[in-house]
Amino acid sequence: MASTPATHRIGFVSLGCPKATVDSEHILTQLRAEGYAISPNYDEADLVVINTCGFIDDAIEESLQAIGEALHENGKVIVTGCLGAKGDIVQRSYPNVLAVTGPHATREVMDAIHQQLPPEHDPFIDLVPAQGIRLTPRHYAYLKISEGCNHRCTFCIIPDLRGDLVSRPVNEVLNEAERLVEAGVRELLVISQDTSAYGVDVKYKTEFWNGMPVKTRMTEMCKALGSLGVWVRLHYVYPYPHVDEIIPLMAEGKLLPYLDIPFQHASPRILKAMKRPAASTNTLQRIRAWREICPELTLRSTFIVGFPGETKGDFEQLLDFLDEAQLDRVGCFTYSPVEGARANQLPNPVDEDTKQERLQRFMETQAAISMQRLKRKIGTEQQVLVDAVSESGVIARSTADAPDIDGLVYIEEHAECQPGEFLKVRIDDTDEHDMWGHIIA
Ligand code: SF4
Numbered sequence: 001m002a003s004t005p006a007t008h009r010i011g012f013v014s015l016g017c018p019k020a021t022v023d024s025e026h027i028l029t030q031l032r033a034e035g036y037a038i039s040p041n042y043d044e045a046d047l048v049v050i051n052t053c054g055f056i057d058d059a060i061e062e063s064l065q066a067i068g069e070a071l072h073e074n075g076k077v078i079v080t081g082c083l084g085a086k087g088d089i090v091q092r093s094y095p096n097v098l099a100v101t102g103p104h105a106t107r108e109v110m111d112a113i114h115q116q117l118p119p120e121h122d123p124f125i126d127l128v129p130a131q132g133i134r135l136t137p138r139h140y141a142y143l144k145i146s147e148g149c150n151h152r153c154t155f156c157i158i159p160d161l162r163g164d165l166v167s168r169p170v171n172e173v174l175n176e177a178e179r180l181v182e183a184g185v186r187e188l189l190v191i192s193q194d195t196s197a198y199g200v201d202v203k204y205k206t207e208f209w210n211g212m213p214v215k216t217r218m219t220e221m222c223k224a225l226g227s228l229g230v231w232v233r234l235h236y237v238y239p240y241p242h243v244d245e246i247i248p249l250m251a252e253g254k255l256l257p258y259l260d261i262p263f264q265h266a267s268p269r270i271l272k273a274m275k276r277p278a279a280s281t282n283t284l285q286r287i288r289a290w291r292e293i294c295p296e297l298t299l300r301s302t303f304i305v306g307f308p309g310e311t312k313g314d315f316e317q318l319l320d321f322l323d324e325a326q327l328d329r330v331g332c333f334t335y336s337p338v339e340g341a342r343a344n345q346l347p348n349p350v351d352e353d354t355k356q357e358r359l360q361r362f363m364e365t366q367a368a369i370s371m372q373r374l375k376r377k378i379g380t381e382q383q384v385l386v387d388a389v390s391e392s393g394v395i396a397r398s399t400a401d402a403p404d405i406d407g408l409v410y411i412e413e414h415a416e417c418q419p420g421e422f423l424k425v426r427i428d429d430t431d432e433h434d435m436w437g438h439i440i441a
Contacts (some may be wrong), residue, residue: 008117009037011045011074013066016053019103020081024051026106027080034110034119042073046117047098049109052083052090060089067094078112080105111171115208131183132176139385139420140187140403141180145173145221149193150200151277153264154343155304155335158193167199170216171207174224186420187231187385189402194277196238219245226254231385233402235260238277239286251294256399259290260300266321267314270307273346284324298400300329305362306355307335308346315358322365328373329406330366334359367432374407374430381440384409386421396423398435407433415439 010031014024039045048070052063063083070077078099079090085102099112146167149159177188199216206213214220225232226249233256250257265271290297334355337344384396394411401407425437
């Protein structure tokens with residue numbers, strides 16, 4: 001029978017008041033939940049956590065003594081609790097402690113422990129696999145970086161349902177990404193309500209990942225994800241100025257040259273009525289600049305036609321934008337009132353027939369653009385990721401195709417390959433959504 005991995009053992013010293021005791025309980029509970037054992041002495045411990053008190057001089061003295069003893073007996077010590085919040089008294093007394101946090105800091109303590117002793121996954125004991133339970137195929141996975149949204153677009157009730165933006169700590173996101181890659185994921189799809197706003201709520205807090213400081217911010221997260229050696233695709237990006245920073249990463253091949261930007265409209269009047277983020281930026285100019293840096297860039301977007309107050313002129317402006325922007329992939333919906341959305345109160349609703357007629361004109365305009373843009377790929381070499389293999393051929397996706405929403409690459413030949421493998425294909429034919437090609441490597 002296979003042996004189970006050795007369990008990491010943590011020594012724990014809990015000092016201070018009942019509030020500190022509760023903090024200790026939380027940390028101990030989390031340790032046990034993650035499979036760490038608690039060591040009754042210093043000798044057998046792989047490291048020691050000391051929850052300190054900093055209330056009065058005697059308590060400070062007792063805490064410092066406990067830290068000194070643990071360092072002497074064991075050598076690896078993480079300090080938490082009230083003394084940790086009192087300036088740099090711990091670091092001055094003991095510069096070789098591994099980490100110091102304040103009170104009520106279970107997550108920070110666990111992060112420090114993970115860095116020293118990453119949690120072991122034991123397939124014989126754990127109820128869930130290390131990468132968690134996923135509903136996507138084995139070779140791609142969604143990576144959710146935040147929840148909620150700080151905007152108040154008038155057609156949307158997400159902030160009412162999910163609240164304001166709450167970003168996940170970047171080290172947590174990166175650890176999850178690493179686990180997914182180790183479990184066989186070859187494409188990470190970064191999702192949120194507003195990917196560009198990542199970290200605003202925590203003031204771009206610096207966390208530590210694999211011993212390196214990383215800011216909780218889109219560019220820094222993207223750079224770190226780009227080091228994992230898999231496809232990284234960004235969804236729901238709003239064109240704030242700092243989005244310019246990630247285009248060179250795409251040109252260098254660190255991120256997929258793909259941006260999913262829900263523009264929703266192009267008429268400044270309608271964008272204002274929608275209260276869209278980044279509505280005032282000169283989008284066309286930005287797109288031109290991005291394409292100069294990264295000519296391979298695929299732009300996907302979604303739009304709403306028939307928003308209350310949309311005039312013929314607004315709609316024509318939208319069609320002109322499509323012509324100029326030459327987006328690659330586009331979805332479009334007619335405006336439909338969502339219960340509770342503020343846009344429902346806006347004057348001059350557009351009648352249903354006009355909405356449908358505009359939708360059709362929009363789709364016809366964009367279909368011709370998408371078709372033309374895909375046609376330029378005929379004869380080019382593309383890296384594709386295999387989604388499915390059968391007797392008659394292979395279904396794959398290129399860097400320009402997100403799963404479920406974009407097109408596919410059909411390879412109508414028998415090939416010895418598996419889902420999740422990368423292939424090189426030459427493109428032979430295209431339509432407005434999909435491509436056909438043959439394997440060259
Ligand atoms: S549509 Fe607007 S309010 Fe709704 S989630 Fe997106 S950015 Fe936030």
